[in-house]
Amino acid sequence: MQNIDLEEERKVILREYRKLLRKSKPFLKDGDAKLIKKAFTTSMEAHKEMRRKSGEPYILHPIAVATICVEEIGLGTTSIISALLHDVVEDTDWELEDIEREFGPKVAPIIDGLTKISGVFEYGTSQQAENFRKMLLTLSKDVRVILIKLADRLHNMRTLESMPRNKQLKIASETIFLYAPLAHRLGLYAIKSELEDLHLKYTESEVYRDIANKINNTKAARKRFINNFISPIEGELDKLKWNYYIKGRPKSIYSIWSKMKKQNIPFEQVYDLFAIRIIIEAPDEHEKAACWEVYSIVTDFYKPNPDRLRDWISTPKANGYESLHTTVMSDNGSWVEVQIRTSRMDEIAEKGYAAHWKYKDYYTKPEETRLEQWIARVREMLESNDTNAIEFLDDFRSNLFSDEVFVFTPKGELKTLPNGATALDFAFDIHTEVGAKCLGAKVNNKLVPLNYELKNGDQVEILTSNKQKPSEDWLRFVVSSKAKSKIKDVLKEDKKYAAVEGKEIVYRKLKQMKITPSDEVINKIRAYFEEKTPLDLYYGIATGKHDPKNIKKFQDEVLEGPQKNTKRIRSSADAKSFEQELKKAKGEDMLLIGEDMDVVDYVIAACCNPIPGDEVFGFVTVNEGIKIHRTSCPNAPELLSNHGNRVIKARWTSQQEIAFLAGLQIIGTDRVGLISDVTQIISSELEVNMQSISVDTKDGIFEGKIHLFVQNTKHLEQLIEKLKAVRGIVKVNRYD
Template identity: 90%
Template sequence: MLNIDVEEERKVILREYRKLLKKAKPFLKDGDAKLIKKAFMTSMEAHKDMRRKSGEPYILHPIAVATIAVEEIGLGTTSIIAALLHDVVEDTDWEIEDIEKEFGPKVAPIIDGLTKISGVFEYGTSQQAENFRKMLLTLSKDVRVILIKLADRLHNMRTLESMPRNKQLKITSETIYLYAPLAHRLGLYAIKSELEDLHLKYTENEIYRDIANKINETRSARQKFIRNFIGPIESELDKLKWPYTIKGRPKSIYSIWNKMKKQNIPFDEVYDLFAIRIIVDAPVENEKAACWEVYSIVTDFYKPNPDRLRDWISTPKANGYESLHTTVMSDKGQWVEVQIRTKRMDDIAEKGYAAHWKYKDSYSNPEQTRLEQWISRVREMLESNDTNAIEFVDDFRSNLFSDEVFVFTPKGDLKTLPNKSTALDFAFDIHTEVGAKCLGAKVNQKLVPLNYELKNGDQIEILTSNKQKPSEDWLRFVVSSKAKAKIKDLLKEDKKSAALEGKEIVFRKLKQMKIDPKDEVINKIRAYFDEKTPLDLYYSIATGKHDPKLIKRFQEEVLTEKESSRKRINTRGDANSFEKELKKVKGEDMLLIGEDMDVVDYKIAGCCHPIPGDEVFGFVTVNEGIKIHRTSCPNAPELLSNHGNRVVKARWTSQQEIAFLAGLQIIGTDRVGLISDVTQIISSELKVNMQSISVDTKDGIFEGKIHLFVQSTKHLDKLIDKLKAVRGIVKVNRYD
């Protein structure tokens, strides 16, 4: 039993609460401290008997969330109160009306936005996606909901250690899928980087530890390099009329890992491990001149790479980020990224949206409110989007991480669109009617098609026709959320009228077969015809894509199946009900699945080909039982984020020798006998069966891809080590 020192806990709670008040003190107005105390006491009382998984009193969580909101995001009194109360309605008898009565009309809507929806959800959506949608819709009213949610998520990720493994995977997948991109888009770079690093820590712990250790090992060498690098320029910077500071910032662990993966290089070959940041404390009217003056000083001493100059001062990013980036060659022959910005710009880069409000009065032109322009666009997109929750979250998410392209209207107005936007995206950005009737465009006076990809600096004139109508094809090449949502809406109107006819046909057929057309039956028919939604099913029947007579065959094949096919587990229940079903099914395989770690039937997912030794999870599919995925599978974040209730625990046990398919990529310098040496190690020495081998040589460089059967990750690692030792081979990597 847990021994609790009540007095000690009380001291800890008070200490954390006082720390929060100290952080908030600079901006508290009359009566604010009293309101914060009232919120703290209310939260204390509401959560008095609750503990976190770590065993600590639950109240420490809301205090920590409020502290992050103040210290790391820069929010004020209303947000502190909302953060302290954010779980009260969800976890206790308090209602939103009670919050409004006690704390006023500003706090209540924020708490409402943070409170999860409960209940049963229709097929084809998920509780998580519905909650994401509810929270995102609050962007229309109050951005603070999302900022507090990010503070809540950051604290949960910082304290994820004590959670069970399946919960860790679910929470960390939601984080990388939605919350890190949201933090990025709202300009909270420090929070975004920490969320990404923590995601890597809980999904690829060995990789995370390895990179973290290497960063620590190279710290003193890095600091020495930075001192030598800034030495020559400091005397010139001292002559500036504005104070300045210089920081050396290492790249985040996650971005180093991404670079290693993308470029297929080891840690030692990641040269831009850090950036040097020069921050000038100049007034708003002199900011631009001050930054270019610093740039001039840096490039007097070091040669810049002209292809790597990024001017986000003249045209800030859509999330308001402003900075001047250049990459210069050091005297040690190493490329170094130098970021030049003012104190205001640095504040906005660290604290994002909240910092915008702090500096709002000093803005001299509308270009500097770009983040607000983006939020207005998001509001428009959110309010007009009536797709199902999963589709809604996907559409929203697709625009979060994209870079921007800057283009001009015929009158010279600057428009910012997501990278890879087309002429059609631009048309919808101007107006829905313009997009719906868009025939093509003139770019820089030349005629281009709808799918022309916009480039920075393009000037675009849209050509329209009343005879033009949107088509499904348009969805393949538009990238902006606004264009996608509007095209779907327009298509849906056409589709709905056709689908009504299709629905009548389906219902008539079912009536003839004396089958009640309830939701369960319609969803089985939908799955049988491989359509995503009932609307798609009715539309495809109405347009002749599927023959209605096949419904008869569906009855024979599906509805008459005996109960013995219980291996197809009902995917609409929760994880516990799946696991009860799983216990009944026994097999002779190597995976332990479910809460009680039973042996059940499963299939290996083709997207990531897990093998024994990989960390894995089970996912209950609609028609194929349980599929096993690696936790690092590219599809894992989406599956775990949107369908957490269909995820079951799974881990390997090494009782049998079963062969699993894995892929290896081998790169080296070509020589006579190289392939013979490779196949000798695989087939003879390690007795591994190959499924296929393909080899390509060009200009003396050899690249081979081998599919082979191995027993486990240990077996595969041993093989990789042996292959690396072959003369001429430079790299050996596993690939999916």
């Protein structure tokens, strides 16, 4: 056991605490410092026996969270106290009543919002989703809960190194699934970018390191380029005696990776690797004119791309973000993104919600309080939503990701809706009753159907009829969470009546089969019939979608099936109970699973088709034992965020050579003999078996898709490199 230098630790704690006080000093009022000290000593005492996974004293975590709240978000005294105490109720004997008595009625509700729900959860629900919902419900009362939670998550991500692999995956996936979009929506761009980068660092570590190294290697050249690029702009701004500063920053690693993936291009082909930001000092009433004047100066020297102009000064984003973005062609032939904003706009862009409130007096027009409007919309959604927690989270997330579309009512009132919103979304945004009775719409005086996708500047008039009522189809083309939840509410009422009959049928069948209809059994039947909720199952049985006779098949295949196969492991509710059974199931496969890295039976997930060499994790399913997914699987964030307790460690071992199916896409210029050369390399040189090959040629461009069997990622990479060397081939990549 390592020796702990308690005196040294005490010095570190005091140093971090004093740093926090220094950062908060500018806004402390009388008595604030005393309250912060009291919160610090309370937290210190409550956590005195506790250590983090890294071995350091636990108290350093709440101090770090409080420092992030002050320094990176711009929050005040109440938030500092809440951040210092945020884990006290959850981890110690302290109760909320004690917090309220000692620190007052403002701090207690914030601590309550930050404290996880404990207790037993119904089978098939998600404790993580329930905790997210509880935390988000506080958004309607006090947005500081979310901001402190983001600071807490940021510090946890910065110190994720010491956590076990399955915990790293769970925490990183929750981060990309909910916390990064939340930070984006609340305007915390710096935090959002860092959370995304850290997610990539722990889920795709090789990709992260590769891009980070390439950014680092181009640093000197980039600096030279930026200096040359801004030199004429600086000269002109100096001549006009502007107060300004210019900074060049590389795009985040995550956004570069997203672009590479989306456009299927290597790092070298990402053209806007960095952005130039010009920040000016200007009085409030002249901000807009000043930004356009700087735009005019920039475009005097460099030619702008007309399709890449973004004016978020005239119509700010829903999170309060204001800036003028243009992409211009530099002298050396590369595109550069230029962002123009004032120092007020820059502070709102960096610190989001907290800075937005600092400048609240500036906002006079109703359309300029969009962040408040968004929070009011979320509040309404939270209060009216009675769906299960996972469904609720899906609806909430759809509200976080999207950009906006700006449209007008017949009277010229501006409405902001999520990008991709339809006429029906607009109807529900006006009023629930208008949405429920919506028959169609007139857009710019032309008649359009319900599913018409709105465009910026459309003027929309809704047509209604008392005979109209929502249908299941409507859910396919609405994108706003308000519309989705209202449609679901109406459909749910209709469903409930039919489902009562379906439930009776299911219970009667189970009684005949002498099976007790417990939550676990019902949940297994739900999964067997591939329905999302028990209500959907009962409704499907009642309406004839599912044949009740198949419940007997379910008994044979699911309840009795696993017992007939000694190698198959019984499904368990979570990873822990599964791991206890692993020792009974040794086999010959080549994947090591669980804490003790046992060899057990598993199923390869069809959604991402992992092969040896890929980074993977195991997921305990309800009916199919362990499923193996790649950490980069498109479904991974959702699985790990909602059911982190079912995650199990897994890694490949090169025990034996088994062939795994992989897909390759090949693009090139067509020529005689190209297919022959490709198949020669695959079959003869590397002795790889092909399952199928499909080729499409158009206007001299060749595109082939090949399914083939490889042993591991190294084998696949070797094959890709060989194929790239074939004359005429431009690009070769793996696809799922």
